[in-house]
Amino acid sequence: MPSDDRLSTLDNLLLAVTDEDGMLLSEFDGFCAGLLVCPEMIPPSEWLPEVWGSGGMPEFGSEEALQNALDLIMAHYNDVAQSLIPPEFEYGPVFDHDTRTDETVWEMWVSGFERAMRLRSGVWEQIVESGDEEAAASVNMMLTLHGIVEGDSDLPASTISELQDKAPDLITDMVIALNRWTKGSNPADLLSWESSQFQSSAPYRSANKMGRNDPCPCGSGRKYKRCCGAN
Numbered sequence: 001m002p003s004d005d006r007l008s009t010l011d012n013l014l015l016a017v018t019d020e021d022g023m024l025l026s027e028f029d030g031f032c033a034g035l036l037v038c039p040e041m042i043p044p045s046e047w048l049p050e051v052w053g054s055g056g057m058p059e060f061g062s063e064e065a066l067q068n069a070l071d072l073i074m075a076h077y078n079d080v081a082q083s084l085i086p087p088e089f090e091y092g093p094v095f096d097h098d099t100r101t102d103e104t105v106w107e108m109w110v111s112g113f114e115r116a117m118r119l120r121s122g123v124w125e126q127i128v129e130s131g132d133e134e135a136a137a138s139v140n141m142m143l144t145l146h147g148i149v150e151g152d153s154d155l156p157a158s159t160i161s162e163l164q165d166k167a168p169d170l171i172t173d174m175v176i177a178l179n180r181w182t183k184g185s186n187p188a189d190l191l192s193w194e195s196s197q198f199q200s201s202a203p204y205r206s207a208n209k210m211g212r213n214d215p216c217p218c219g220s221g222r223k224y225k226r227c228c229g230a231n
Contacts (some may be wrong), residue, residue, distance in 0.1 A: 007094065010072045014051075017060070017069065022053030023112060028073075029094035030109035032080040034116025037178040039123045042116075044074070050115060084179045091179075093171050106167045107149045114146040127181055135181035138174035145170075 011025040018024070023031060028051060035042050051073065052058060060066040083091040096105040117124055128136045145167055147153040148160055155163075163170075 006072070006075070010076055013069055013072055017058040018051065019053035019055040022055075023051050023115075024108065026094050026096045026105070026108040027112035027115075028076070029080065030112030030114075031116045032077050032112075033091075033093065033175050034113040035077070035119075036081050036084060037175060037182050038116060038120050039126050039182055040120050042119055044077075047116070047119060048073070050119070084176075084183075091172060091175055093168075093175070095168060104168045106145075106171060109171065110142065110145045110149055110167070113142060117142070127178065130181065132181050134177045138177045141170065141174055 007025065010028075014022065014024050014028060031047070031050065035047055049056065060069060080091070093106075093109050095109055097103070098105055124139055127139050130136060144153065144155070145163065148155075148163060153160055
């Protein structure tokens, strides 16, 4: 389980070095979960640029600073992977918490998960078409939640409101269901992934119901996740 200090250090690092399209902690945590339950392995060389954003690799000033940053990022990826290894799942998503409204903010996490899905969009169909009702429903629900985040959902307002309230609890169950499908129901199959994956029982920590790139409601003109959402 990662310490609060390490999560805080990673949070501060991502805030300092990623650009407007890069990821902050909750989004990166969702991204890691999406990578790890994807039916196809995705190497760090492919997914790491997504973390930095459209500006590419940041300038760190020294090889040591770069290595420290990579170590923090990979350590969290490994923590999430370890939390999905049996015999006891200890997985818990890292959400933010909006102290103004006392809300758990799951939206950034879902945006990160969906970004991981986009890296291998075709292979997720394997789950939907597998006949495993729980896993298939989890894929569809993740996409439904992302549609709500982006404002693209055509569900009734009452259904959207209900899903917004339930999302933090649904997310944990969906990740575990997808993880079981991807790695197999046999504990030996799951354990075989330990050497190739890199313990996160993370606390809930959540912004208003808005898209990741929506303007911050404080009026600063910045994106929410880079303004009040970063606090």
